[in-house]
Amino acid sequence: MEFDDDLGAWVARQRWYAGKSHDPQFRVLDTQTVAGATRYLLMDDAGAVPTLYNVPLAEVSDPGDLEVVTTTAEGHAVVDATRHPAFTVGLLADMGVDTSRVTGSRVLTGEQSNTSIVYDVDGAPAIILKLFRTLHHGENPDVTVQRVLSEAGSPYVPRFYGSADAEWPDVGRDSGAARGTLGFAQEFLPGVRDGWAIALDAAREGRDFTDAAHDLGVAVAGVHGALSDALESMDASPDQLAAVGRAWRRRLAIASAEVPAVADRLAAIDAVYAAALDRPWPRLQRIHGDLHLGQVLAVPHGGWRIVDFEGEPLRPMAERAIPDLPPRDVAGMLRSFDYAGAVGAGPDAAAWAAACREAFLSAYTAAPGAIALDPVLLRALVLDKAVYESIYEARNRPDWLPVPLAGIDAALA
Template sequence: MQFTDDLSAWVAQQRWYAGKSHEPRFRILDAQPAPGGATRYLLMDDAGSLPALYHVPLASVASPTPADAVIVLDGEGPLVDAPRHPAFAIGILAEMGVDVSRVTGSRVLTGEQSNTSIVFDEDGQPTIILKLFRTLHHGENPDVTVQRVLSSAGSPHVPRFLGSLDAEWPDVGRESGVARGTLGFAQDFLRGVRDGWEIALEAARDQRDFTEAARDLGNAVAGVHGALGAALETADAGPDDVMATAAAWRRRLEVAAAEVPAVADRFAAIDAVYRAALDRPWPRMQRIHGDLHLGQVLAVPEGGWRIVDFEGEPLRPMEERAIPDLPPRDVAGMLRSFDYAGAVGGAPDAGEWAAACRAAFLDAYAGAAGAVALDSVLLRALVLDKAVYESTYEARNRPDWLPVPLAGIDAALAPEALLG
């Protein structure tokens, strides 16, 4: 009992624990042997609206280092977070089928939110990164599916995929009594990369042109859409898909209008765009990124952009995250991200800076191989839906930022809005 209590207390304090809105109720669902003499504990938290399963590998160490947080004590000594120990980390990499003969060390990256990333050195240089999923679901993680497919297709817009690892665990809700899902995957580590959000903020702050970078991003997003549409399931947007999307738009609009007076004032105008979009031609639905913004792209020195983090919402069921979606949703996400970068960067001409980025991105996307046709009314609806959601988020969490999505709503409602 004390073991479970200590382990639960540690998990509840981690950044990747997603149940901070409720009092957790943990139980150890399973304990499995892991590389390097570690044990993989699977902790179920069923106190929230949906049960969540957490992946917690622990290693026994005789003498913990200052970097080690002793999580629990058992009969063999202190147990610490296993990803910080090379015997476990390199062993997991080997189980993925990656050649580890030249690996000389490993380290955990700090600042990770929903997962744990481990970087491996070969001959003293970082060359491999392993993403260890902390929340597990039945089914292959979309980050693995999408990046493996894109890498196999030779896409230059994602890091090279190296391998992945699955596990099984008890699941009384399944006819077989067993669930199977992804523990993690490995890909090339890109040296010297910079986060797209950071670069864009600097450009906006320094009033530097960002349109060439925006054009390159448009080409990259189109290339990814084309490769995913060719390799994975696609489907026509039928009446049920259209109505489900419309219901989601309306639901988010009603929530925002109830909490943000400025959105309530614009309710009729926003809803009119939504209604008009229902009668427009919709593209085929396919796998997309689903949460695309400047923070999800990396600039490689002399190597263009790489798009990362195709995982989707970590707590959504895996089958939902694999459902085909509208490619213009990714386009809308990037357009909104330009607006945020311009505003947060604090440039005196933030609106003009963002508008130039949007125009360059859309022009490049539309002319690139793999691009999906962008209907202006549908894209306008998707941009508005994103900004409406942002207004609710900012009102609840960052009121000082609320003017950013409100300005985005007004821009998208303007007759001359540049949206395709």
């Protein structure tokens, strides 16, 4: 099948297509024959950074209820292969998973940047496969982190089953090729709800959430400890400290230019940054990097599982693998409690969020082998997160701007 306008238009309509702000300019970088399908690697050259998309397609004589992406010259229908069993089962087998008892597969709806496929398995727990839609050279952090945590027996992540890689042409590399992660398979957890939905309900109704927040603190500390043991850690060098300080102040400058209330607090925020940069820092290590209540799942009668260690999907893989500050994850969760309280708008929302933060921090710091939390550094990270949020809300949801501004004032107080 040759690339045509119908295929380009279909890709541009998908939720996982990241170039919504520009008109796409696709070209076929490579095609690869795989079980039950052809993998099209489509490069979109129109954005600020060229982006490579993973688009497996299958030719079928009878598409049934499946959406037809385009039609071949021979009149065959071309469909999204993630909905075609020959491809989905073959991909799972490529990951080293026994597929002899797989009875069916289905695509989960609501996915944003990737595609998740759930497999029913006769006599065994179901499996979920995350197919990455944007490809980068290097192993995806979601694979690296969840594999090592699973091998370490961590109870705070789903069990990891396997992953698959691919190569594609890359003239910018000496070898002429890049290699990266296509996706990975792990335990599917039925009946779960994400922490954001649960916390929002509790905040709205004014129900106590401190036991759940405590258990989350234990889970995050456990993950940080296991990652510190299993993967590289290092002391922060002067250059790394300076780079973090520049990033903080760059976001602060942008926020000050766009949000007058932040500009009024610029000096006070910068003073906290300066103090944090003069403090001893914990060792840098792998962390989640984007931790909030939407990244944790409550398993019925099974506690919390932390998911989505992928990082920002459009950042280069090498950047996403750089060791970072564990308190950054803590700051992200603290800000998430504030958001749940504010959006839930229940009785005494501020007190509800404060109780969650206290329970989370107490559990995190008391966990065995916990990483010490310097209050000045943590305050700077909370401020940086709230400053970033103020930029986002001012641009996208002005009605929500009071949430990060309240967070800034609370951190400064």
